[in-house]
Amino acid sequence: MESNLFEADSDIVEGCILGNPRMQKALYEKFSPKMYGVCLRYAGNEDDAKDILQDSFIKIFKNISRFKAIGSFEGWIRRIVVNTAIEHFRKKNNLTAFNEITEEKKEDEAANGLDKLEAKELMAIIQSLPNGYRTVFNLYAIEGYTHKEIGEILNINEGTSKSQYARAKIWLQEKIKDHRYGE
Amino acid sequence: MESRTNEILNQKLDAFGATPPDDVWDNIEKNIQTSDALLYNIEIPPPEDSWESISAKINPPKSQHLKFGRTSNLQWLKYAAIIIVILTISTTAFNPNMRNTFINSLDNANIKASLPEKPYQLPKNVLTSDSASSHKNFTNKPDSQSKSFK
CATH class of the missing domain: 1.10.1740.10 (RNA polymerase sigma factor, region 2, helix turn helix motif)
Structure with a gap:
């Protein structure tokens, strides 16, 4: 790569x-x-x-x-x-305030239209993530760091990294759903 | 018992809404990693003025270097000139030969400026003749003048 x-x-x-x-x-x-x-x-x-x-x-x-x-x-x-x-x-102290994010409702439907998403559209959705979520998501899902490494990099607990990643996934899921229905 | 616990746990998770179904995320991950949407390697041209800002910060303008160079050269020239003047003065002051040459050159210049081109020569009999006669000549002059007044 x-x-x-x-x-x-x-x-x-x-x-x-x-x-x-x-x-x-x-x-x-x-x-x-x-x-x-x-x-x-x-x-x-x-x-x-x-x-x-x-x-x-x-x-x-x-x-x-x-x-x-x-x-x-x-x-x-x-x-x-x-x-x-x-x-x-x-x-900018933007790596805090993870708890302020409202919990999203579970989305039962699979995001079937994902394969139609262009890279730039997906990029825009990732950019819309709250700062903390976005950082953890980038480090884990795209750069390939482990939660332990992310915890060391960001000076947070490994568990916090995991939970933030889970929430980032929910956030993305919602945004992708909105994107799909918005078309 | 275990199934009941799982049921309660799932209900709580449903209420919390924090865990999306795995297949949803699988689709997202597939999408992230497809060749068309490989976010790891996505290339987006940066703004055009970005390089100018970076270049200005890593390479300060050359004119400042030149200006600094010229200024420092002028300072060195000044110091060199001061040192030469001090050496000349000290050498001239403490070396007798050079000092005399220097003084003579200064004197000659003054004298030459004040004297006529043809040197003045005293009459030869001034020193050898009778001083009295010269005195007489000198003292007679008022008499002759007094006579003429008469």
């Missing part, structure tokens, strides 16, 4: 370490669309996503000399972006 450090990436990394603006732009152009997708998933709106993307790339360029070509370069970049998104919401 993630690309290894190809020769082209190696040139870009070396150029960026030397502060070559052309290579910095090459790196940005190569990875920014995918990383902006990550930012949009974690952010509730485009302004926040843009801020996260900027902060992430500034960190990437400042710390690129620390990258060791053992693992995936894209994975290294993604981790910085995800961590920056989490920091962003920590600063």
